[in-house]
Amino acid sequence: MTTIEVAGLALTYPGPPAVPALRGVDLRAEGGLLAVVGPSGCGKTTLLRALAGTERPEAGSISLGGERVEGPGLHLPAEARAVTLVPQEGALFPHLDVAGNVGFGLRGLPRDARRQRVAELLDLVGLPGSERRRPHQLSGGQQQRVALARALAPRPRAVLLDEPFSALDATLRVSMREEVVALLREASTTAVLVTHDRDEALSLADRVAVMHEGRVLQVGEPSEVYRRPSSLWVARLLGETVEIAGEVAEGVAATVLGRIPVAGDGERLVLRPEQVVPTREGVPAVVEGVRFRGPEASVALRVGDTALTARWASTELPAVGDLVRVGVRGPAIAVD
DSSP states (O other), X not given: OOEEEEEEEEEEEOOSSOEEEEXXXXXXXXXXXXXXXXXXXXXXXXXXXXXXXXXXXXXXXXXXXXXEEEETTEEOOGGGSOEEEEXXXXXXXXXXXXXXXXXXXXXXXXXXXXXXXXHHHHHHTTOTTOTTOOGGGXXXXXXXXXXXXXXXTTOOSEEEEESTTTTSOHHHHHHHHHHHHHHHHHTTOEEEEEESOHHHHHHHOSEEEEEETTEEEEEEOHHHHHHSOSSHHXXXXXXXXXXXXXXEETTEEEETTEEEEEESOOSEXXXXXXXXXXXXXXXXXXXXXXXXXXXXXXXXXXXXXXXEEEEEETTSOOOTTOEEEEEEOSOEEEEO
């Protein structure tokens, strides 16, 4: 699998006003799927284009498989990098059939070899025998599969995915993204996915990089960045938070929810809603609201003067006005 290494990458779009898009980005991906997540305008798509070679940074370096492709005095063009980009809506060529789309990057191969490679890829993405169909004859999910097959056809060193599921409806989006990740892993390809969807990043990726204002704030396994965010901003981006006050001494915080073990050394205590659980030995809380969400529900609670939100299974829910007892499962995270 290809290793992608980014060091000190910087890029500013000229103004006026000038807009810094990348500010000293350091990043590494070695096999599997790296998801880059952040709000619109944080620089994640610019980073992807820099990896692809369609944007030229003003500072920093990029290496692919140990080969420097970007750096001071060096800019390997996109067509020479052996990486492929899957855009948001697949962007299939409407005048070409499926075989023509998938084989577009294989025009240097003999006809029989090209035909065999196209058939292999269509079988891989679950569309065997569809060579003669046109893009308008395919569903949205089928078009994304063809786009992925086209990206994998030349056996690239890496596949770059630019929010490829954003145009699909909710049900298809969930199934399609799982299929795509499975296909990438079957093909043993290093992939970088940029997305603004935190659930997509956390559920699909082997590693997650969180971006904000042109910087990478944290990189780690999905469970690590969710449970141990490096800052309050990262914590809020990756999920709902329960932010409480407390006096910390010797790794334990005294709070309205009782004494809670603390990890980290920041000034703000953060819990996730699923950590606030009903328990017979807990502190009393008044239920102020219940919002049903299918298999789970958000429960608004008040403990003294403190309002907080819990996330409980929807099988047995309290009613508004009920008095319940709650405690905390696991440590709070102290962040800046």
